[in-house]
Amino acid sequence: MSYDTKVIIACASVLGAGLAMIAGIGPGIGQGFAAGKGAQAIGDNPEQGKGITSTMLLGAAVAETSGILALVVALILIFANPLMNATGGVLIIGGSAIAAGISMLSGLGPSIGQGYAAGKAAETVGTNPKNKPHVTMLMLMGQAVAQTTGILALVIALILLYANPLV
Amino acid sequence: MITGIELIKACSAIGAGLAMIAGIGPGIGQGYAAGKGAEAVGRQPEAQGDITRTMLLGAAVAETTGIYGLIVAMILLFANPFI
Amino acid sequence: MITGIELIKACSAIGAGLAMIAGIGPGIGQGYAAGKGAEAVGRQPEAQGDITRTMLLGAAVAETTGIYGLIVAMILLFANPFI
Amino acid sequence: MITGIELIKACSAIGAGLAMIAGIGPGIGQGYAAGKGAEAVGRQPEAQGDITRTMLLGAAVAETTGIYGLIVAMILLFANPFI
Amino acid sequence: MITGIELIKACSAIGAGLAMIAGIGPGIGQGYAAGKGAEAVGRQPEAQGDITRTMLLGAAVAETTGIYGLIVAMILLFANPFI
Amino acid sequence: MITGIELIKACSAIGAGLAMIAGIGPGIGQGYAAGKGAEAVGRQPEAQGDITRTMLLGAAVAETTGIYGLIVAMILLFANPFI
Amino acid sequence: MITGIELIKACSAIGAGLAMIAGIGPGIGQGYAAGKGAEAVGRQPEAQGDITRTMLLGAAVAETTGIYGLIVAMILLFANPFI
Amino acid sequence: MITGIELIKACSAIGAGLAMIAGIGPGIGQGYAAGKGAEAVGRQPEAQGDITRTMLLGAAVAETTGIYGLIVAMILLFANPFI
Amino acid sequence: MITGIELIKACSAIGAGLAMIAGIGPGIGQGYAAGKGAEAVGRQPEAQGDITRTMLLGAAVAETTGIYGLIVAMILLFANPFI
Amino acid sequence: MITGIELIKACSAIGAGLAMIAGIGPGIGQGYAAGKGAEAVGRQPEAQGDITRTMLLGAAVAETTGIYGLIVAMILLFANPFI
Numbered sequence: 001m002s003y004d005t006k007v008i009i010a011c012a013s014v015l016g017a018g019l020a021m022i023a024g025i026g027p028g029i030g031q032g033f034a035a036g037k038g039a040q041a042i043g044d045n046p047e048q049g050k051g052i053t054s055t056m057l058l059g060a061a062v063a064e065t066s067g068i069l070a071l072v073v074a075l076i077l078i079f080a081n082p083l084m085n086a087t088g089g090v091l092i093i094g095g096s097a098i099a100a101g102i103s104m105l106s107g108l109g110p111s112i113g114q115g116y117a118a119g120k121a122a123e124t125v126g127t128n129p130k131n132k133p134h135v136t137m138l139m140l141m142g143q144a145v146a147q148t149t150g151i152l153a154l155v156i157a158l159i160l161l162y163a164n165p166l167v
Numbered sequence: 168m169i170t171g172i173e174l175i176k177a178c179s180a181i182g183a184g185l186a187m188i189a190g191i192g193p194g195i196g197q198g199y200a201a202g203k204g205a206e207a208v209g210r211q212p213e214a215q216g217d218i219t220r221t222m223l224l225g226a227a228v229a230e231t232t233g234i235y236g237l238i239v240a241m242i243l244l245f246a247n248p249f250i
Numbered sequence: 251m252i253t254g255i256e257l258i259k260a261c262s263a264i265g266a267g268l269a270m271i272a273g274i275g276p277g278i279g280q281g282y283a284a285g286k287g288a289e290a291v292g293r294q295p296e297a298q299g300d301i302t303r304t305m306l307l308g309a310a311v312a313e314t315t316g317i318y319g320l321i322v323a324m325i326l327l328f329a330n331p332f333i
Numbered sequence: 334m335i336t337g338i339e340l341i342k343a344c345s346a347i348g349a350g351l352a353m354i355a356g357i358g359p360g361i362g363q364g365y366a367a368g369k370g371a372e373a374v375g376r377q378p379e380a381q382g383d384i385t386r387t388m389l390l391g392a393a394v395a396e397t398t399g400i401y402g403l404i405v406a407m408i409l410l411f412a413n414p415f416i
Numbered sequence: 417m418i419t420g421i422e423l424i425k426a427c428s429a430i431g432a433g434l435a436m437i438a439g440i441g442p443g444i445g446q447g448y449a450a451g452k453g454a455e456a457v458g459r460q461p462e463a464q465g466d467i468t469r470t471m472l473l474g475a476a477v478a479e480t481t482g483i484y485g486l487i488v489a490m491i492l493l494f495a496n497p498f499i
Numbered sequence: 500m501i502t503g504i505e506l507i508k509a510c511s512a513i514g515a516g517l518a519m520i521a522g523i524g525p526g527i528g529q530g531y532a533a534g535k536g537a538e539a540v541g542r543q544p545e546a547q548g549d550i551t552r553t554m555l556l557g558a559a560v561a562e563t564t565g566i567y568g569l570i571v572a573m574i575l576l577f578a579n580p581f582i
Numbered sequence: 583m584i585t586g587i588e589l590i591k592a593c594s595a596i597g598a599g600l601a602m603i604a605g606i607g608p609g610i611g612q613g614y615a616a617g618k619g620a621e622a623v624g625r626q627p628e629a630q631g632d633i634t635r636t637m638l639l640g641a642a643v644a645e646t647t648g649i650y651g652l653i654v655a656m657i658l659l660f661a662n663p664f665i
Numbered sequence: 666m667i668t669g670i671e672l673i674k675a676c677s678a679i680g681a682g683l684a685m686i687a688g689i690g691p692g693i694g695q696g697y698a699a700g701k702g703a704e705a706v707g708r709q710p711e712a713q714g715d716i717t718r719t720m721l722l723g724a725a726v727a728e729t730t731g732i733y734g735l736i737v738a739m740i741l742l743f744a745n746p747f748i
Numbered sequence: 749m750i751t752g753i754e755l756i757k758a759c760s761a762i763g764a765g766l767a768m769i770a771g772i773g774p775g776i777g778q779g780y781a782a783g784k785g786a787e788a789v790g791r792q793p794e795a796q797g798d799i800t801r802t803m804l805l806g807a808a809v810a811e812t813t814g815i816y817g818l819i820v821a822m823i824l825l826f827a828n829p830f831i
Numbered sequence: 832m833i834t835g836i837e838l839i840k841a842c843s844a845i846g847a848g849l850a851m852i853a854g855i856g857p858g859i860g861q862g863y864a865a866g867k868g869a870e871a872v873g874r875q876p877e878a879q880g881d882i883t884r885t886m887l888l889g890a891a892v893a894e895t896t897g898i899y900g901l902i903v904a905m906i907l908l909f910a911n912p913f914i
């Protein structure tokens with residue numbers, strides 16, 4: 001049996017899209033941690049509710065990025081796949097589509113870590129509200145550091161999709 | 168004879184299953200929030216409203232990637248552009 | 251001879267199995283909530299009602315992605331749009 | 334010669350194995366609850382009844398996704414809609 | 417020549433191996449319970465009986481999904497409905 | 500030419516390897532128990548006997564799913580019902 | 583017809599994707615450091631310089647294996663010794 | 666031409682690699698024990714002997730499933746019953 | 749036509765990618781050390797030297813398995829004994 | 832034409848990569864020990880020697896399964912009994 005090139009690439013792309021979504025484990029764990037710490041902090045310091053919630057949500061928003069990036073890559077694979085029009089070995093193109101999905105799994109890490117940072121920052125803002133600017137700044141700085149491997153994975157996925165040296 | 172469309176459908180079924188694995192995350196995270204919420208309510212029953220609200224707000228945020236996975240699975244199953 | 255429909259069914263069986271793996275998350279999370287709930291009840295037995303209610307509310311929220319996985323598996327098995 | 338039905342059965346065996354992996358979650362979660370329960374009983378032996386009840390209630394909730402996995406595996410093995 | 421039955425048997429061997437992975441969960445969870453139990457017994461040696469009982473009760477609950485995995489593996493190996 | 504029996508043996512080797520992955524669980528769990536045991540002995544050296552006993556009892560319970568994995572691997576290797 | 587070079591390139595792409603998975607680790611670890619750093623700064627704002635320096639030093643150390651993964655991926659993509 | 670024995674050997678190499686993954690567990694667990702041991706020795710240097718002994722006893726128990734994995738890998742490599 | 753050497757090269761690329769996954773461990777572990785180090789420095793700024801030294805010593809030990817993975821990947825890529 | 836020996840070599844490369852994944856465990860565990868060691872040294876600088884010794888002893892124990900993985904990978908690469 002021999003298949004049209006587009007069939008094989010489509011097969012690989014749906015598998016890659018499914019794999020990429022697994023990265024969603026990360027924000028789920030991280031933001032859930034932030035939610036728990038936020039709830040605890042508000043129980044302990046109800047008068048700091050606003051500061052705690054805003055810190056929790058800010059940190060959780062950062063933790064969402066890797067999940068969004070994975071979704072974007074999955075949607076690109078499904079609806080706007082640049083590899084569909086690539087010329088070259090079908091196996092290479094298919095392998096690249098799957099590999100783009102696998103690479104996005106890396107984002108699982110940063111989002112767990114960033115969610116942890118969000119939770120700890122929210123907790124700390126509850127107990128030391130006057131230090132909120134320091135806490136928020138360090139949280140964001142640390143989250144930025146934690147993001148790098150997720151960005152690197154996105155870069156590799158985009159290279160595989162748009163500037164594939166192997167094709 | 169397996170047609171190309173059938174092969175894509177077969178792979179889409181596996182892809183949909185893979186996408187659902189994302190659900191591990193919200194399950195763990197929201198469960199953590201539930202545990203911390205229960206702990207906090209036990210300590211400050213008078214703040215139950217605030218605690219529950221924050222827990223649910225945070226849990227709603229944590230749900231999103233599970234929904235993303237579900238959406239991608241549903242697209243693969245019911246609105247698959249490749250077939 | 252393997253037909254395309256049969257290949258789709260075979261891969262749907264694997265996809266259904268994969269989708270269930272989502273269940274790891276609620277299992278861990280709700281178990282954490284159970285542990286925290288038991289701890290809180292031991293400390294404040296008089297708040298048992300509030301603690302249990304918060305624990306169960308949070309656990310219900312944590313169940314959803316496990317249900318999503320089950321739904322996708324059931325669609326693949328019993329309402330497969332590909333076959 | 335491998336028939337399509339035989340391929341479906343082969344993949345169903347793998348799907349059943351995959352579905353069981355969900356059991357990781359309840360195993361971890363309920364073990365956490367067990368540990369917290371034992372700790373709480375050591376601290377407040379007089380609340381043993383309440384603690385154990387809450388622990389078991391929460392553990393029952395945490396069991397569900399493991400059961401879902403088992404059900405899907407059993408469907409694949411004994412009530413396979415594809416064969 | 418590979419027959420369909422032989423393919424089913426080959427995939428059942430893999431499925432049995434996959435099902436055992438569920439055992440990660442009870443192993444972690446019960447170990448956590450063991451650690452918490454040891455800690456609690458060190459603090460309240462006089463409550464050793466209650467602590468150990470609660471720990472073992474919770475650990476028994478945590479074992480179930482590991483057993484489910486074992487059962488599915490045993491079905492695949494010794495009572496395979498496909499062969 | 501690859502015979503069916505040889506395919507079964509090849510897949511059984513993979514299945515045996517997969518089954519061993521269960522060992523992650525007891526390794527983590529019992530290590531946790533070891534850490535908690537060491538901590539408790541440091542705090543209450545006079546309760547060393549009770550602490551160690553509880554730790555080992557709990558660790559024995561946590562070992563089971565690792566043993567299940569080993570048993571399934573050994574069945575696949577040395578008492579394979581498929582060959 | 584699939585050529586050998588195509589197979590190598592296809593598998594190199596997958597290998598590159600797999601290598602990036604290493605990035606999970608630094609992401610989790612550095613996020614933990616960020617959380618602990620934020621907590622410490624909230625408690626001792628006067629030690630902010632020391633805390634930040636230690637956190638960043640530790641985070642730099644934690645980054646290395648993620649970089650190793652990137653290097654291997656880059657070699658597979660841009661300086662592949664196999665092609 | 667690939668013979669069946671050669672396929673078995675190829676899959677045994679993969680199976681041996683998979684079996685080693687069990688080593689994740691003891692690595693994490695014993696590292697936890699090491700951390701708790703160091704902490705406890707810092708607090709009660711006079712109990713160093715008891716702490717270290719308990720830590721090593723518990724770590725020995727935690728090693729077993731890693732050894733099981735190694736044994737299965739060695740059987741697959743050097744005493745393979747299939748070849 | 750795919751030659752055997754080309755298959756070995758293709759699988760070596762995948763093996764190299766798999767080996768890098770080991771990097772998850774040091775990333776998490778060293779990040780934990782970074783967090784604990786930052787916390788400790790915040791509490792005892794006067795012990796910063798000792799804390800940082802211990803943190804870095806421990807982190808160096810934790811790096812080894814990530815290096816092992818890198819070495820195996822480099823062997824597969826640049827000093828492959830199979831080709 | 833792919834020979835059997837070449838297939839074995841290809842799968843041995845994958846097996847070697849898989850075996851290295853064991854390194855996740857010691858990486859996490861020893862990093863935990865490093866963090867706890869740094870914390871303990873910050874609290875009791877006068878016990879630095881004992882703390883570091885215990886940390887390194889425990890970390891050495893935690894390294895073993897990573898070494899096992901490396902050994903199996905090296906056997907597969909350089910002393911492969913199948914080729």
Ligand code: NA
Nearest residue numbers: 145146148149
């Ligand atoms: Na980073």
Ligand code: NA
Nearest residue numbers: 228229231232
């Ligand atoms: Na989210």
Ligand code: NA
Nearest residue numbers: 311312314315
């Ligand atoms: Na949910």
Ligand code: NA
Nearest residue numbers: 394395397398
């Ligand atoms: Na549940």
Ligand code: NA
Nearest residue numbers: 477478480481
């Ligand atoms: Na259970």
Ligand code: NA
Nearest residue numbers: 560561563564
């Ligand atoms: Na057990």
Ligand code: NA
Nearest residue numbers: 643644646647
């Ligand atoms: Na590092």
Ligand code: NA
Nearest residue numbers: 726727729730
């Ligand atoms: Na063990």
Ligand code: NA
Nearest residue numbers: 809810812813
């Ligand atoms: Na190490």
Ligand code: NA
Nearest residue numbers: 892893895896
């Ligand atoms: Na070890």
